[in-house]
Amino acid sequence: xxxxxxxxxxxxxxxxxxxxxxxxxxxxxxxxxxxxxxxxxxxxxxxxxxxxxxxxxxxxxxxxxxxxxxxxxxxxxxxxxxxxxxxxxxxxxxxxxxxxxxxxxxxxxxxxxxxxxxxxxxxxxxxxxxxxxxxxxxxxxxxxxxxxxxxxxxxxxxxxxxxxxxxxxxxxxxxxxxxxxxxxxxxxxxxxxxxxxxxxxxxxxxxxxxxxxxxxxxxxxxxxxxxxxxxxxxxxxxxxxxxxxxxxxxxxxxxxxxxxxxxxxxxxxxxxxxxxxxxxxxxxxxxxxxxxxxxxxxxxxxxxxxxxxxxxxxxxxxxxxxxxxxxxxxxxxxxxxxxxxxxxxxxxxxxxx
Amino acid sequence: xxxxxxxxxxxxxxxxxxxxxxxxxxxxxxxxxxxxxxxxxxxxxxxxxxxxxxxxxxxxxxxxxxxxxxxxxxxxxxxxxxxxxxxxxxxxxxxxxxxxxxxxxxxxxxxxxxxxxxxxxxxxxxxxxxxxxxxxxxxxxxxxxxxxxxxxxxxxxxxxxxxxxxxxxxxxxxxxxxxxxxxxxxxxxxxxxxxxxxxxxxxxxxxxxxxxxxxxxxxxxxxxxxxxxxxxxxxxxxxxxxxxxxxxxxxxxxxxxxxxxxxxxxxxxxxxxxxxxxxxxxxxxxxxxxxxxxxxxxxxxxxxxxxxxxxxxxxxxxxxxxxxxxxxxxxxxxxxxxxxxxxxxxxxxxxxxxxxx
Numbered sequence: 077x078x079x080x081x082x083x084x085x086x087x088x089x090x091x092x093x094x095x096x097x098x099x100x101x102x103x104x105x106x107x108x109x110x111x112x113x114x115x116x117x118x119x120x121x122x123x124x125x126x127x128x129x130x131x132x133x134x135x136x137x138x139x140x141x142x143x144x145x146x147x148x149x150x151x152x153x154x155x156x157x158x159x160x161x162x163x164x165x166x167x168x169x170x171x172x173x174x175x176x177x178x179x180x181x182x183x184x185x186x187x188x189x190x191x192x193x194x195x196x197x198x199x200x201x202x203x204x205x206x207x208x209x210x211x212x213x214x215x216x217x218x219x220x221x222x223x224x225x226x227x228x229x230x231x232x233x234x235x236x237x238x239x240x241x242x243x244x245x246x247x248x249x250x251x252x253x254x255x256x257x258x259x260x261x262x263x264x265x266x267x268x269x270x271x272x273x274x275x276x277x278x279x280x281x282x283x284x285x286x287x288x289x290x291x292x293x294x295x296x297x298x299x300x301x302x303x304x305x306x307x308x309x310x311x312x313x314x315x316x317x318x319x320x321x322x323x324x325x326x327x328x329x330x331x332x333x334x335x336x337x338x339x340x341x342x343x344x345x346x347x348x349x350x351x352x353x354x355x356x357x358x359x360x361x362x363x364x365x366x367x368x369x370x371x372x373x374x375x376x377x378x379x380x381x382x383x384x385x386x387x388x389x390x391x392x393x394x395x396x397x398x399x400x401x402x403x404x405x406x407x408x409x410x411x412x413x414x415x416x417x418x419x420x421x422x423x424x425x426x427x428x429x
Numbered sequence: 430x431x432x433x434x435x436x437x438x439x440x441x442x443x444x445x446x447x448x449x450x451x452x453x454x455x456x457x458x459x460x461x462x463x464x465x466x467x468x469x470x471x472x473x474x475x476x477x478x479x480x481x482x483x484x485x486x487x488x489x490x491x492x493x494x495x496x497x498x499x500x501x502x503x504x505x506x507x508x509x510x511x512x513x514x515x516x517x518x519x520x521x522x523x524x525x526x527x528x529x530x531x532x533x534x535x536x537x538x539x540x541x542x543x544x545x546x547x548x549x550x551x552x553x554x555x556x557x558x559x560x561x562x563x564x565x566x567x568x569x570x571x572x573x574x575x576x577x578x579x580x581x582x583x584x585x586x587x588x589x590x591x592x593x594x595x596x597x598x599x600x601x602x603x604x605x606x607x608x609x610x611x612x613x614x615x616x617x618x619x620x621x622x623x624x625x626x627x628x629x630x631x632x633x634x635x636x637x638x639x640x641x642x643x644x645x646x647x648x649x650x651x652x653x654x655x656x657x658x659x660x661x662x663x664x665x666x667x668x669x670x671x672x673x674x675x676x677x678x679x680x681x682x683x684x685x686x687x688x689x690x691x692x693x694x695x696x697x698x699x700x701x702x703x704x705x706x707x708x709x710x711x712x713x714x715x716x717x718x719x720x721x722x723x724x725x726x727x728x729x730x731x732x733x734x735x736x737x738x739x740x741x742x743x744x745x746x747x748x749x750x751x752x753x754x755x756x757x758x759x760x761x762x763x764x765x766x767x768x769x770x771x772x773x774x775x776x777x778x779x780x781x782x783x784x785x786x
Contacts, residue, residue: 122676126686147670364669365658373662394662410663 080104084188084356084381092355094138100380101138101358104387107157114154116144116386127366138358142367143376143388149176149338155385157181162384166221166337178221178337178385185381186221187228189341193354194229197344198331199296202265207233208257210270210278210299212247216240221337222300226269233257249274251281258289258323266295268323272332275299276310279318290324297325300333300342312348334405338389340381343403350402356380359403361395372396374409435515436474442538443468449537450530455656459620459761460503460530467765468511477766478515481774488779491517492565497579499570499592500525500548502621506570507531508765512774513568514543521564523548549579558582566778568592588778595625595730595769596700597760599632600718600746602736606634606642606649610735613758615652617733618707620761626730626769627761630701631708633718639690639711646709650686653705657687664704671702682711693717695724719745726750730769733757 080100108116109132120142124131130140148155155178162179180186201207207230214220214227217240237254240247258266268275275297282288297319310318312332319325327347334351335342343351343359353359358378363370375395378388394406443464452458468474482488494517498506505528513520520543524532535545549557557579561567566588569579576591583589599614617629639646657668668687675681675689680697682690690709698721701708712718722729729750734742735757743754752771753763768774 118677119673122673122684126672126684145669145673148673363658363662363665365654365665370662374666392666409666410661 080380080383081184081188084185085192087355089355094358097356097358097378097380098136098138100356101141101378101387102135104380104383105135105141106132108386109156111158112154112156113158114156115148115151116156119144119148123367129367138378138388139360141378141388143362143378143390144386145364145390146176146336146338146392149178149385150174155179157384164224165219166224167219168221168337176337181384183224185383186224186340189354189356189381190225190228193342193344196354197346197352198298199294201230201267202294205233205265205267206257206261207231208254208266208268209238210249210268210274212238212240216242216247222271222335225335225342230267230269249278249281251278254278255282255285255287258287258291261289261291261295263292266291266323268297270299271301272299272315273301275315275318279322282322283318288322288324291329293326293329295323295325296329296331297323298331298333300335312345316348334403336389336391338382338385339377339379341377341379343377350398350404352402353377359395359397359401361397362390364390372406375403375405432478432515433471433475436471436478438540439511439514439538440469440471440474442534446534446537450533454659455619456503456621457530459616463762464504464507466762468507474511474765477764480766481512482776485784486776487782487784488516488776489781491775491778493517493519493521493563494566494568494778495521495523495561495564497523497549497567497569497571497575498525498528498531499624500528501624503528503530504534505621505624507534508763509568509570509774510543511765514538514540516775516779517566518542519564520544521546521560523560525550549575554578554582561587566590568778590777592626592769594700594728596631596725596728597625597627597629597731598722598729598751599629599733599757599760600736600742601632601634601638601757602715602734602738602742603635604637604641606638606645608645608648610757611645611649611652613733613756614649615656616758617760618653619656619705624761625700625703625728627763628703629707629731629733629760630703631710633710633712633721636711636713639709646685646688646690650688653688653707654686657705660704667702668704668706671706675699693721695721698724700725700728715741715745719749722746722749722751731755731760731763733760 109120120132123129123142129142135141163182164180166178168176209232211223211226214223217223234257237250238247239250299315316327316330319330330347332345333342341354341357343353345351360376361370361373362368362376363373372394375391375393376388377391380387392409394409396404398404447461447465452461494513496509496513522535522543522545524545525548532545535543561583567579567583568590569576570592573593576593580589580591599617614629614632672684676684680691680694687705688707688709690711693710693712726749731753732746732751733755736742746754752769753767
C-alpha cells in the first residue's frame with residue numbers, strides 16, 4: 077500500500093514524475109477540500125465561482141489545484157482539516173501585528189522533509205565542525221518553524237551564542253563570542269545558520285570591528301528569511317559578497333533557503349543561483365484572479381508535505397520560473413505585508429534595537 | 430498681471446507637454462484629454478481663477494509651499510500644482526515614482542520656481558521634518574497614514590492642509606440599469622483607478638433596477654474584470670484579498686467578478702480596495718442610502734446621480750458631506766477649481782485684503 081510519508085522519505089527524485097506527483101497532490105488536495113469546513117473550501121468555492129476554474133471533482137493534474145493564499149493563515153478559524161489538539165503551532169507576526177498561525181497535527185511530515193532536504197541540498201557536517209547558530213534554539217523559540225528546522229539538524233558547538241529573554245521573546249547575538257568561535261576554527265569546518273537579518277547584523281559587527289576570517293573550504297553558511305522592512309534589504313549578491321569578505325567563504329559555500337511558516341518544505345539555492353525545489357514540490361507563477369500562468373505573477377507552491385493545512389499555497393512573492401524549473405524570487409508584491417519565516421526573529425530584533 | 434503671465438506660462442507648457450507625449454493606455458488618453466480640455470485655454474483658467482479669488486480680493490503671494498502629491502495616477506493632483514504655481518514664489522513637489530507624467534511636465538514647464546523631490550516614503554521623520562521646515566505652507570495628498578505622518582511633523586508656524594482618504598459613490602435611483610449607464614459606471618470605476626475622491630467605489634442601486642437589469646450588471650462586471658486583468662499583479666492580489674473577505678459575508682447577495690452585491694449595512698461600513706472592487710448596494714428607499722453614507726461623512730467626496738429627482742439627491746448628498754455631484758460617466762472629469770473638501774484651493778494659505786470703494 078502506498079504511503080505518502082514513506083514516499084517523502086525514500087522515493088528517488090527521478091520517480092517523482094508529474095503524473096506521480098499529480099496522483100498524490102490530487103488526493104491530498106481533495107482530502108483537504110472535502111474535510112474542510114474552513115478557509116480552504118470557502119476559497120476554492122469562491123475561485124471556482126469567479127473564474128470558471130474546475131471544481132475539485134474535475135481536477136486532473138496538480139496544476140488544476142486551487143491554491144490557498146497565505147493571508148488566510150492570519151484569519152481566525154480552521155484552514156482545512158480540523159485539529160483540536162495540534163502538536164505544534166507555528167506563529168509569525170507581521171508588521172501590522174496580525175499573527176500568522178500554522179497548526180500541525182503532527183510534525184512527522186515536517187521532520188521527514190527536513191531530514192531529506194538537508195541531505196539533498198546541504199553539505200555533510202564533520203564530527204568536529206564548529207556549528208554556530210544565528211537564531212535561537214527551538215526550545216527557546218517553540219513557535220518558530222525555522223528554529224525547529226535548524227534545531228532538528230544542527231547542534232551548536234557552544235552554548236550562549238544566542239541569548240533569549242523568555243518573557244519578551246527577544247533575542248540577541250553574542251557577537252564577541254561568535255567572533256571568538258570563528259577565530260578558533262583553524263582548518264576545522266565551520267557551519268553558520270540562521271536568519272538573513274541576523275547575518276546582516278553579524279556582518280555589520282565584523283565590518284565595524286575589522287574582523288576578517290578565512291574559513292576552511294568545506295565550511296558553509298545557510299541564511300533564510302528576508303529583511304521584513306526592519307533593516308535596509310540587501311540583495312542576494314550583497315549577502316554573498318559579505319560572506320566572502322568577512323568569512324572567507326566562496327560563493328558556492330553560501331546557501332539560502334526560501335521557506336515560510338505556512339509551508340513544510342523549502343526551496344534551496346547556492347551562491348546567487350535560482351532556488352531549486354525538492355522533488356515532492358512543484359511551483360507555478362499565476363495571476364491571483366484567473367489562476368492562469370502569468371509572466372510576472374504570484375508564486376504558488378505545491379508541497380506534498382503540507383498535509384494538515386493546504387498543500388497548495390499562494391504566496392505574496394512575485395517570481396519567475398526558469399526553463400529548468402527553478403524559481404527566481406523577486407520579492408514581496410507591492411502592498412502586501414512583509415513576512416516570512418524569520419519575521420518573528422526580526423520583530424524581536426526591532427524591539428531591542 | 431503676474432497671475433495672467435503665470436497662467437499663460439502654464440498653458441503654453443501644457444500644450445508643449447501634450448505634443449511631447451504619446452498616450453497609449455485608456456488612463457493616459459483620459460489624462461491627456463483632461464489636460465487639453467481644462468488646462469490649455471488661458472481664458473478658461475483665468476475664469477476659474479476669478480471663481481477662486483473674488484474681484485476686489487487681493488492676497489499676499491505665498492513664500493514657499495511643499496506639495497506632497499497623491500501619486501495614485503498620472504498627473505493626479507496637477508490642478509493643485511496649478512493653483513500654487515499661480516500663487517507662490519517657490520514650490521517643492523514631492524512626487525511618487527508612479528506619476529511619471531507630472532515630473533515630465535515640470536521639466537517642460539522649466540520654471541526655476543518649481544523643483545521636484547522624491548516621495549517621502551523612505552524618509553525618516555527627522556528628514557520629513559527638515560523638508561517641511563523649509564516651507565511656509567505644506568499640502569499633503571495621499572493616504573490617511575501619509576497625511577497623519579506629515580501633520581505630526583509640522584510645526585505651528587507652518588500652514589498645513591491634508592487631503593486624506595476619500596470615497597466616491599453612485600446613486601442609481603432609476604428602475605432600469607441601461608447599457609449607456611453601464612458604460613459610464615465602467616469609466617467612473619476604472620479610469621485613473623485609485624483616486625478615492627473621484628473613482629466610484631460604491632453603487633447604490635435601486636432594487637427594481639437590480640432585479641430588472643441582470644444582463645447590464647453582468648456587462649459592467651465583465652468590463653471591470655477585463656480592465657483589472659490589465660493591471661499589475663499587486664492590484665489583482667489586493668482585489669482577491671478583498672473578495673475573500675466579503676465572499677462569505679451574510680450581507681452578500683452575490684459576487685459578480687469584482688462587484689460585490691449586498692444589502693444596505695450602515696453598521697459595518699468597509700471601504701473597498703480600489704482597482705475595480707465595487708460594492709453594489711441594493712436599496713429600497715433613499716433612507717437606507719443616506720443612513721449608510723451618513724456614517725462615513727468625513728470620507729465622502731464625489732457622487733454621481735441618476736434619478737428623476739436629482740435635486741433631492743443633490744441636497745441630501747451635500748448634507749452628507751459630498752462636495753461634488755456629477756452625471757454618470759463624469760466622475761473622472763473634475764473642474765480645475767474643485768477641491769474635495771469643498772474649501773478654497775489656496776486662499777486658505779494666504780493673507781488677504783479686501784479692497785473696497
